[in-house]
Amino acid sequence: MDLSAINPILLIAAMIAAATPILLAAIGELVVERAGVLNLGVEGMMITGAVCGFIIAVNTGSPALGFIAAAVGGAVLSLLFAFLTQVALANQVASGLALTLFGLGLSALMGQSYVGIKPPRTEATPLGALADIPVIGPIVFGHDLLVYLGLAIVAGTWATLTFTRAGLVLRAVGENHDAAHALGYKVKRIRTAAIMFGGACAGLGGAYISLVRVPQWTEGMTAGVGWIALALVVFASWKPWRVLLGAYLFGGITQLQLNLQGAGVAIPVEYLAMSPYIVTIIVLVILSADKSRAPGSLGRTFHASS
Amino acid sequence: MKFGKLLAGAVLALGVGGAAYADGHEKTKVGFVYVGPVGDGGWTYEHDQGRLAVEAEFGDKVETVFVENVAEGPDSERVMTQMALDGADLIFTTSFGYMDPTNNVAAKFPDVKFEHATGYKRLHPNVSTYSARFYEGRAIQGHIAGNMTKSNIIGYIGSFPIPEVIRGINSAYIHAAKVNPDVEFKVIWVYTWFDPAKEADAAKVLIEQGADVVLQHTDSTAPQAAAQEAGNVVTFGQASDMGQYAPFPRVSSIIDDWAPYYIERTRAVMEGTWEQKDTWDGIGPGMVGIGEISDAVPADVKAEALALKTALADGSYHAFTGPLNKQDGSPFLAEGETADDGTLAGMNFYVEGIEGEIPQ
Secondary structure: OOHHHOOHHHHHHHHHHHHHHHHHHHHHHHHHHHOOOOOOOHHHHHHHHHHHHHHHHHHHOOHHHHHHHHHHHHHHHHHHHHHHHHHOOOOHHHHHHHHHHHHHHHHHHHOHHHOOOOOOOOOOOOOHHHHHOOOHHHHHHOOOHHHHHHHHHHHHHHHHHHHOHHHHHHHHHHHOHHHHHHOOOOHHHHHHHHHHHHHHHHHHHHHHHHHHHOOOOOOOOOOOHHHHHHHHHHHOOOOHHHHHHHHHHHHHHHHHHHHHHHHOOOOOHHHHHHHHHHHHHHHHHHHHHHOOOOOOOOOOOOOOOO | OHHHHHHHHHHHHHHHHHOOOOOOOOOEEEEEEOOOOOOOOOHHHHHHHHHHHHHHHHHHHEEEEEEOOOOOOHHHHHHHHHHHHOOOOEEEEOOHHHHHHHHHHHHHOOOOEEEEEOOOOOOOOOEEEEEEOHHHHHHHHHHHHHHHOOOOEEEEEEOOOOHHHHHHHHHHHHHHHHHOOOOEEEEEEOOOOOOHHHHHHHHHHHHHOOOOEEEEOOOOOHHHHHHHHHOOOEEEEOOOOOHHHOOOOEEEEEEEOOHHHHHHHHHHHHHOOOOOOEEEEOOOOOOEEEEOOOOOOOHHHHHHHHHHHHHHHHOOOOOOEOOEEEOOOOEEEOOOOEOOHHHHHOOOOOEOOOOOOOOO
16 A cells, blocks of 8 residues: 555646536536426436537647537537426426437547547646646646636526525525415526536536547447436535535545555455445435425426416 | 446346237347446457447348446346347357356346457367457557656556456566566556546556556546546557557557447358357457557657557567466466467466465
């Protein structure tokens, strides 16, 4: 065993980067679910975002444009889900699953000629002298813009849901869509907006994988991150800060267990491999002992006549 | 993830079912079950190349179908059953974890021939197994890796702790230590065949912990990208050439060439001569190919590696030749003794010199 091989600064920095795709996808899905819609298509929107972002970044040479394209791609795909569930009143679970399958297939098709290409490098945010501070510099100030954007989205989501009228309306639609409708709120319009927000966030998360973490395009490369994000929203009891905590725990322990394995720590590898899932679930379950519950109208189809 | 794959598998299987034909049986129908996407650039990609070679060889006389991203376990059993129901005459199941499902389904369809890659169970007369002696390629990789490393730390991304993977680690270590006794192996098990983000993470961790050569036994090219990003890390293509990362970081590769075997077995089914057998071919018969050794490797090392390849191919040298001890110091092979196939097939121990434990 040689724990000195693990560099704690690099470990924490890697943890933050590893958590970002899950965080982005989960915070988007949180908003969707708070609006009363269960979109199981996160994986499909992520992978579509991953390929859209990759294609645009490679062709323009600009990762920033790539990320914008990823958000747009994810949002456009989510419109399909919005159409199915809000206009055609299809079952949300089935539509969400279909969206995942469709996204996986579509992205494989779109990405066919992009296998083995190297995307332009996403640089760390130029924070000047801040990044040179020992220890704190590389951990807090050495990241690319998406990491900070992810944090900003969490903070913004929390503030909007808690303090603003728009947040209140969104939550009202999610808790009881009939009451919200009776008050004159446009349930479908609000839900469609929330779904698109969720799609854009998932797309960003996917592009973070294809442009920063791996970085390359491979079919099916999100490999289940979307499903983890979905589970995280539930275990975080639909609260933004808990999503952040859960994502960092999951990303952090994933990194930690890889590091421990590399350092030859004498813990059976099976336990290390399952630890991210177990620890995240335990912590979030303990936190959710405060009787938090799902939004009242979650997953229910709304029609103005009912 | 499992759930997603399950549904993907189920729906694809339905799609295959929908495309089933009802025009008698003049065409031979060959099914393929893949663990990853055909575009993974590695393992599944090469199997699909084999499928395409079958199509090219037999043209209209054959029809092939495949289902990708099939999770190992019960999902694969459903996919195979559906293929058999749809009239497949021969089904290739191309991942170790399909071993029991393949045998289960074979029991229900005695007229359908099954070919399971990298397994060892042939419980029914209609099940054959086939694999390649990847460890021969690993010997060459180990030789190059031992010469190329400056930090003397070689990272190894393991998928699952099964004999096939352990054999590869041992073979690479033996030949790396032979040219560089100070070499140390760091093994990280990722418990997946295909997850680019996780593979990239594992590669980055190994690099952060000092490895300047990274070997992988997973299917995607993500570790290659991570090594390229790091700049001074050597890698090897796995299962496929991964030539897009040549000449550096990828300095050579193991290429699985399934096409001749797939063509031979399909022909056997067509001619009614198919019989159960266990095939385990290496560099000699061409099932294992060694990708071009790039100029990043010094010329003398390259020459030695090619000589090693020749010796492995003509059988004058065996990758597991004594004297060798097991990790705990107990004797494994005496001077000049070579490992028999039974020992190799069930290998569940590290050789002396590798640190760490194999997850059991």
